[in-house]
Amino acid sequence: MTDPARIVEHRTSIRGYDFELLADVPVVYHCHHFNLFWDQTIDDALGPQLGAVVRTRAAREAFHDIIAALVDRLDAKSAKDQQALAEALFAALGHGTLRMGVRGNGAHAEGRHLHFGTCWREKYADRVKRTRPADAVAGGFAAAAMEVVHDLLRESVDATEDECVALEGDVCRFTLRPMDQAPLMRSVRRPEIERACRTPLESKKEEDVAALAAALSDHAKKLTSDPNGRLRAFGLYFALTPTTYYNRSAYDALRHVARGAPQSVSVMKALLREAGHVGTFNTFGRILMSPEWETRGGPLRGEVEEIVRGACAIGRAMGLGRWCIEEIVPHDRLVLRLPATNESAYYICREGRATEGACYFTQGAALATMQLAHRVPWTSRPSLTDAFYDQLLQDGLPWRVEETSCVSKGDAHCEFVVTASDRRPHRRLTL
Amino acid sequence: MAFSAREDLGRVALGAPALKEVFIISIPDCLLIKSWARAERTNEEETAVQLGTVFRASITALATAVGSEALEGVTVEAKHALIRLEHVTSGMMAAFVFERSAPLGLMRVQARQLRDHIKGSVEQFTKPTDTGAARAVASSVDRAVPRFSGPPSTEERAPPRFSPRPSDDLSATPALGVPRMNRPPPTKPSAPLDAQRAADAFTREVTPFVREATETPSDATPLPGDLTIRPPERVEPSPSSEAEITGRFDQPDLDEPPKKPPIPEVPTRPVARPRATRLLDFFRRYAPDPHAALLRLSLRTGIPVDLLEAPDALDDAQVDAIADSIRDILGQETVGI
Structure with missing residues (x-):
């Protein structure tokens, strides 16, 4: 019953569109760089208290569907099972270990090696001091699990993190309490994703991209978390998370900012793009420089087209959608197209019709692709450290991105155009 | 000539082929204002800190040795370079790095000429003028040139409450779509709502929400010394004083006639750069993800990025909000500037 392999059996994909699903719920691998920056942006926008509530609720909703579906599919009848x-699912997804229990009228959970808190401590603790907990995702998961296990209404358990390793604690502890059911939202699962994908697309050099993506995808399926529930690969920590977590937290936060501080909307979008940029730069960059890549794709020559093709293959393998090269002019222009992204599929389902492109992660990912293709000396195999990244950005980004079409606007596909920007030294502090 | 373009310093350096690098550094905090190098280099900011520190240490040494703080310049002879540190204005110095083979006298003359040129540019663009264009240029130079507005204050004020401001017309910048905006009019603060009810409002889209107030910082001890910027000391060069300290104490200077001993000067009262400038400089040094630091501050405080890049224009309430955000991001109880 708790065999992680049985959980993995329920991973599927949407053929031709390169989205990953777990029990028909869209999921995606993201590294800790992206996860931490995304959460930080939500909290910067909403304030730490409201940010934690929004993120916890987004996680609770997203994981409830997966837990409920797997309980049913794996025929777990008793509360104990x-x-x-x-708990096995949580660890298999790379989020750490979580032990839950009931106490009095409420419940509690204890987390160890949690992805967000542990990675925050490892990345930032020697430079800044954190004053608030980091593991809203784990809290939301625990709340969802309690709803399913104890047959409670969904969205009716609240979770607060009382202790956190990011606050120099030894372990993360959560209190779970029943509350009034929160307003429910329309689900975003396989049917909604399939409805958003209307136009199959092929990339330039489609055969090469598809072959690399298939090989990487096979490798990704074999990745498993360690006994501590941590999924480490390519020098990064990954977690498999429902895309609804990211989309709901970001779009809810954007709506709040648009209502309360509209002058900050574009700033928040820039930071969401940067989350996509830092995550993609680190993930794609390290994969490209890995022995696994060289085994499947041969040694890197560092040519622009080669890197862009590799990025498209990695994007597909990680469940980010069907990345397709529409046009590439080295040192000048890149046009990427996708039939849809996780973001636009969510947006059109829940937020309605957009007036501009709404795929902020993918915008940042497109920028990172051009950064990787032009600004990394691949043949000298540099270490893609935080310091390397900071130095790359100290004079600003030499590229700009525009989402020229988006499924969320009613277009047939999502298109991202990256071009060279005006790079002036005094623009160093903007993105 | 404005300081806003790297190419301007490059044009200045055209007449000095042996000149390799130029650093313009604010004192006493030793922060890099602008730099130029004939070849690609890294670590400009760290280099600026070290050069500024040498200059400041020389002032102290001079005061100890001859009882005067009037220092016009310092020459450092290294194995592969000659470095000339020149006093430009109160609050600014320049460092010129020459090829080692450059004659000492020529190096000193060229450094002084460059210093005078830079000083003249600063004075020209900080002069009051009626034209809007000159004001615009002056404001761009003012961002580079620190101004002193009095002694620093401690960071113990209660946090302000910001309410939404009306948005201006947004137009994307050449970078990732961060708009250039006009300064919004001040608005009254609003009360915070319960976080749970506010989260519910996202799905009902009924209740408007405003940012919650930050906690009032408690009294606390200042940061450790290496994170604290001490109150600056004002150093005024005497027009008649030509005191120098060179690294070559064992050889006479054959390139120029001997200088008269300096006239002792009494140090004047300390002056400080604007609080906002010091806060932001401090934050840039210690913020995680430094390339995103200003954006994060903008998102947290609601202050447009353009205003954060021109901190002299911020009012007290905005500066308080910035200080609170910096404390929160760094996890510090106080910011000791």
């Missing part, structure tokens, strides 16, 4: 399944 269901709880064990939930």
Whole structure:
């Protein structure tokens, strides 16, 4: 019942569109750089208290569907079996280990090696001091698990993190309490994703991209978390997370900012793009420089087209959608097209019709692709450290991105055009 | 000539082929204002800190040795370079790095000429003028040239409450779509709502929400010394004083006639750069993800990025909000500037 392999069996993909699903819920691998920056942006926009509430609720909703579906598919009947399944699922997804229990009228959970808190401590603790907990995702998961295990209404359990390793604690502790059911939102699962994908697309050099993507995808399926529930690969920590977590937290926060501080909307979008940029730069960059890549794609020559093709293959393998090269002019222009992204599929389902492109992660990912293609000396194999990244950005980004079409606007596909920007030294502090 | 373009310093350096690098550094905090190098280099800011520190240490040494702080310049002879540190204005110095083979006297003359040129540019663009264009240029130079507005204050004020401001017309910049905006009019603060009800409002889209107030910082001890910027000391060069300290104490200077001993000067009262400038400089040094630091501050405080890049224009309430955000981001109880 708690065998992670049984959980992995329920991973599927949408053929031809390169989205990953777990129990028909869209999921995606993201590294800790992206995860931390994304959460930080939500909290910067909403304030730490409201930010934590919004993120916890987004995680609770997103994981409830997966836990409920797996409990049903794996025929976990008793509360004990269901709880064990939930705990095994959490670890299998690379989020750490979570142990839940009931106490009085509420419940509690204890987390160790949690992805967000542990990675925050490892990345930032020697430079800044954190004053608030980091593991809203784990809290939301625990709340969802309690709803399923104890047959409660969904969105009716609240979770607060009382102790956190990012606050120099030894372990993360959560209190779970029943509350009034929060307003429910329309689900975003396989049918909604398939409805958003209307136009199949092919990339330039489609055969090469598809072959690399298939080889990487096979490798990705074999990645498993360690006994501590941590999924380490390519020098990074990954977690498999429902895309609804990211989309709901970001779009809810953007709507709030647009209402309360509209002058900050574009700033928040820039930071969401940067989350996509830092995550993609680190993930794609390290994969490209890995022995696994060289085994499947041969040694890197460092040519622009080669790197862009590799990025498209990695994007597809990680469940980010069907990345397709529409046009590439080295040192000048890149046009990427996708039939849809996780973001636009969510947006059109829940937020309605957009007036401009709404795929901020993918915008940042497109920028990172051009950065990788032009600004990394591949043949000298530099270490893609935080310091390397900071130095790359100290004079600003030499590229700009425009989402010229988006499924969320009613267009047939999502298109991202990256061009060279005016790079002046005094623009160093903007993105 | 404005300081806003790297190419301007390059044009200045055209007449000195042996000149390799130029650093314009604010004192006493030793922060890099602008730099130029004939070849690609890294670590300009760290280099600026070290050169500024040498200059400041020389002032102290001079005061100890001859009882005067009037220092016009310092020459450092290294194995592969000659470095000339020149006093430009109160609050600014320049460092010129020459090829080692450059004659000492020529190096000193060229450094002084460059210093005078830079000083003249600063004075020209900080002069009051009626034209809007000159004001615009002056404001761009003012961002580079620190101004002193009095002694620093401590960071113990209660946080302000910001309410939404009306948005201006947004137009994308050449970078990732961050708009250039006019300064919004001040608005009254609003009360915070319960976080849970506010989260519910996202799905009902009924109740408007305003940012919650930050916590009032408690009294706390200042940061450790290496994170604290001490109150600056004002150093005024005497027009008649030509005191120098060179690294070559064992050889007489054959390129120029001997200088008269300096006239002792009494140090004047300390002056400080604007609080906002010091806060932001401090934050840039210690912020995680420094390339995103200003954007994060903008998102947290609601202050447009353009205003954060021109901190002299910020009012007290905005500066307080910035200080609170910096404390929160760094996890510090106080910011000791």
